[in-house]
Amino acid sequence: MKINERKIREDLASFSVPAYDPEKMRETVQLAKAAYRERQFAARIGFWEFLSMQLRFIGKWVWLAQVVLLLSVLLAVSRRSFAVNEMQHVFLVFSCAVPLLAFLGFPEILKSYAHGMAEIEGCTRFSMRKLMGARMLILGLADLCCMTVILAASAARSGTPVLRMILYLFVPFNVTCCGCLTVLEHVKSRQGGYFCAAVCVLCIAVFSQLSFVKGFYETAATGMWIVLFFCSLAYFATELFRAFRSFDRLFCSKQETLSVPW
Amino acid sequence: MDDERLIRRIKSGDKNALDDLIQKYYNDIYKYCYRKMGRKSDAEDITQEAFLHFCRNFDSYTQRGKCRNYLYVIARNLCANTLQKKTSLPLSSIKEEYLSENDTGLKQVDAVDSVQAALKQLPEEQRTVILLRFYQDLKLKDIAQIVDAGLSVTKYRLYQGLKTLSKLLLKEDWL
Amino acid sequence: MKMTLNRLTKRYKDKTAVDSLFAELTPGVYGLLGANGAGKTTLMRMVCGILNPTSGNVTLDGRDTLAMGEGYRDLLGYLPQDFGYYPVFTAMDYLMYVAALKGLTKRAAKVRANELLEIVSLQTVANKKIRAFSGGMRQRLGIAQALLNDPKILVLDEPTAGLDPKERVRFRNLISEISKDKIVLFSTHIVSDVEYIAGTILVMKDGRLIHQGKPDEITASINGYVWECRADPREAELLSAKYTVSNIRHEGNQDMLRIVSEEKPCENAVQVEPTLEDLYLYYFSEEAAQQEKEVS
Numbered sequence A: 001m002k003i004n005e006r007k008i009r010e011d012l013a014s015f016s017v018p019a020y021d022p023e024k025m026r027e028t029v030q031l032a033k034a035a036y037r038e039r040q041f042a043a044r045i046g047f048w049e050f051l052s053m054q055l056r057f058i059g060k061w062v063w064l065a066q067v068v069l070l071l072s073v074l075l076a077v078s079r080r081s082f083a084v085n086e087m088q089h090v091f092l093v094f095s096c097a098v099p100l101l102a103f104l105g106f107p108e109i110l111k112s113y114a115h116g117m118a119e120i121e122g123c124t125r126f127s128m129r130k131l132m133g134a135r136m137l138i139l140g141l142a143d144l145c146c147m148t149v150i151l152a153a154s155a156a157r158s159g160t161p162v163l164r165m166i167l168y169l170f171v172p173f174n175v176t177c178c179g180c181l182t183v184l185e186h187v188k189s190r191q192g193g194y195f196c197a198a199v200c201v202l203c204i205a206v207f208s209q210l211s212f213v214k215g216f217y218e219t220a221a222t223g224m225w226i227v228l229f230f231c232s233l234a235y236f237a238t239e240l241f242r243a244f245r246s247f248d249r250l251f252c253s254k255q256e257t258l259s260v261p262w
Numbered sequence B: 001m002d003d004e005r006l007i008r009r010i011k012s013g014d015k016n017a018l019d020d021l022i023q024k025y026y027n028d029i030y031k032y033c034y035r036k037m038g039r040k041s042d043a044e045d046i047t048q049e050a051f052l053h054f055c056r057n058f059d060s061y062t063q064r065g066k067c068r069n070y071l072y073v074i075a076r077n078l079c080a081n082t083l084q085k086k087t088s089l090p091l092s093s094i095k096e097e098y099l100s101e102n103d104t105g106l107k108q109v110d111a112v113d114s115v116q117a118a119l120k121q122l123p124e125e126q127r128t129v130i131l132l133r134f135y136q137d138l139k140l141k142d143i144a145q146i147v148d149a150g151l152s153v154t155k156y157r158l159y160q161g162l163k164t165l166s167k168l169l170l171k172e173d174w175l
Numbered sequence C: 001m002k003m004t005l006n007r008l009t010k011r012y013k014d015k016t017a018v019d020s021l022f023a024e025l026t027p028g029v030y031g032l033l034g035a036n037g038a039g040k041t042t043l044m045r046m047v048c049g050i051l052n053p054t055s056g057n058v059t060l061d062g063r064d065t066l067a068m069g070e071g072y073r074d075l076l077g078y079l080p081q082d083f084g085y086y087p088v089f090t091a092m093d094y095l096m097y098v099a100a101l102k103g104l105t106k107r108a109a110k111v112r113a114n115e116l117l118e119i120v121s122l123q124t125v126a127n128k129k130i131r132a133f134s135g136g137m138r139q140r141l142g143i144a145q146a147l148l149n150d151p152k153i154l155v156l157d158e159p160t161a162g163l164d165p166k167e168r169v170r171f172r173n174l175i176s177e178i179s180k181d182k183i184v185l186f187s188t189h190i191v192s193d194v195e196y197i198a199g200t201i202l203v204m205k206d207g208r209l210i211h212q213g214k215p216d217e218i219t220a221s222i223n224g225y226v227w228e229c230r231a232d233p234r235e236a237e238l239l240s241a242k243y244t245v246s247n248i249r250h251e252g253n254q255d256m257l258r259i260v261s262e263e264k265p266c267e268n269a270v271q272v273e274p275t276l277e278d279l280y281l282y283y284f285s286e287e288a289a290q291q292e293k294e295v296s
Helices: A005-013 A022-042 A047-057 A060-078 A084-104 A106-114 A118-122 A128-157 A162-186 A191-212 A219-246 B003-011 B015-037 B040-056 B067-085 B091-101 B106-121 B124-135 B140-147 B151-174 C040-048 C091-101 C106-119 C135-146 C165-178 C191-197 C215-222 C233-242 C276-295
Strands: C003-011 C016-025 C028-033 C055-060 C076-079 C153-157 C183-188 C200-205 C208-213 C226-231 C244-251 C254-260
Touching (some): A005 B106, A022 B040, A060 A128, A084 A128, A084 A191, A106 A118, A128 A162, B015 B040, B067 B124, B106 B151, B140 B151, C003 C040, C016 C208, C040 C076, C165 C183, C183 C191, C191 C276, C208 C215, C233 C254, C254 C276
Parallel strands (some): C028 C183
Antiparallel strands (some): C003 C016, C200 C208, C244 C254
16 A cells, blocks of 8 residues: 555644643653752762772872972982892881881871861761771872882892892881881871881881891891781781771770771 | 753853753753653643753763753653553543643644644654654754654654654644 | 660760769750760760760660661751861852762752752852851751751750850751651750750769759759849959859849849849749859850
């Protein structure tokens, strides 16, 4: 059968539609705006998006200080005038100075307490634990990257085996972190930053002194360094756990730590 | 203003952007719903609900298709849900509503009767294609997207729908 | 929505800050009235979940708020009495930062921050550093951050501190506007704030809730204890030393005193309708006197 589309169109056109009520359309606009707004404000970000947003709020001075430290190291390493044994001494300096890298992030982590923001931050969706966790993750990864760059840069020029270099860098780093985490656990105020600085200075002094002790940085002492490394790692993990437990403890003693779900 | 720009404006928080979007498509969606439902109040309610649904689920509109098509999809689903819940109204009541809304002669009312009756006799998929093609002036490509079918299937449904309509309307003319 | 404070207690070594406090809060505005050291801030911290009660708990529709965790904190907006800020932050940075902590998307945070800055009249200084703000401006910013997530439960500790009278009126209007379907709990020393905004007043003394009710209900509790009497200046001085005087008005060569006392203070004293201020003095006159001493 031949379809007369034009005829059908004419017939269909008779089915007209009454005009809509303009008031109904206005109501639709109002309700639509309210619905959109509700949706917009009901949406919540996940932890990873939160993490990326926290990156923006880390103080620029931290990144600047890390860049300066890294550039100094790279500058020292790139000096062609240093012989291999001189480079070993330069690397010892890095080992003694690495507590500085560990320390750099802690005032940033502690700033909630130092600036009286903890009370507000503690009541938000992402609790103090997640906030501190995010800061520690960002700064910890940054530190790890820096240490990797120092290692990689030094490995080529220094005659020291890579394993020993890892130990010489990570043991002072771990020890400093442990000290600062202990401070973080017990001191929730502006003074925390000063105590962390004291820990850093102490660690630099101790490892500097040890660098003058004959045999401390020798091959024979590698076993001792390995033990130190694992001990400091275990202590680091313990202090990290304790520090996390303490983050929700703003106003009460150790015995009253909240068992707040994450 | 094209849809992409409108969506960008809505996302950026422009308070008037939603206004503009609704102004742009309200009439089309309303007409479509009216021809589906046959009652003005139902059409207006479903049109409103379609826009509210669009706003509530704005994130899921990924702009893979046109905004207009997405609105038609929502409207189509809402009409189907509503029709499922309601029992079909007798033609006489539709005639009454039409008379009250449009003060026209009986001849036109009878013409509406026959067109509506003819459309009602079509299977749902064919009716949808006919409505979107002849009343909303959409391209077959867009219709295919709205009904979530291939282009050839859509063309086939259009052809079948026209064939059936032709028979029905021709029969009416003779009568 | 119903929040229940179930026998909340906070005991320290040397004192009990909150003592077995029970209250049921439904949507509305609650004014917490009490002198310094009454336990208001401790109570608010426990409600917000940042301080662990010694015993008792806070439930929301039957669910323990501590167990609810982030689900509860999502409904909460809190303005502490003393709150800090990061010195490098501008007002917008601050709100965006807190919005991120509250889980708002970046887009929603931007829209909401702009809206709130306008509401608290800080939109012109949105990009200025907070350290340049006056006390009143910082307080308004604090109120704005508490409202970012459109909280169902708003806890404000001394929200009008540092605000001038005009700002206080604006704050009252803001609370009245936003308090629909919300539980708003705010503490203050300023009796007029409580009088104008609060639908229910909670009077707290020494860690306990001594009164709870609508303003006229609780002032009725001191019916017969408020007097007005006329006296010459010498007699007025004697009466002031002996009784709690809520107001002295000089009328020519005589003074009109408003006295809060359980006994009739003088021969010509007549009983008058008590106000909330009279109630505050009735319960907290010792603390008020102590504060005056400290200030002088």
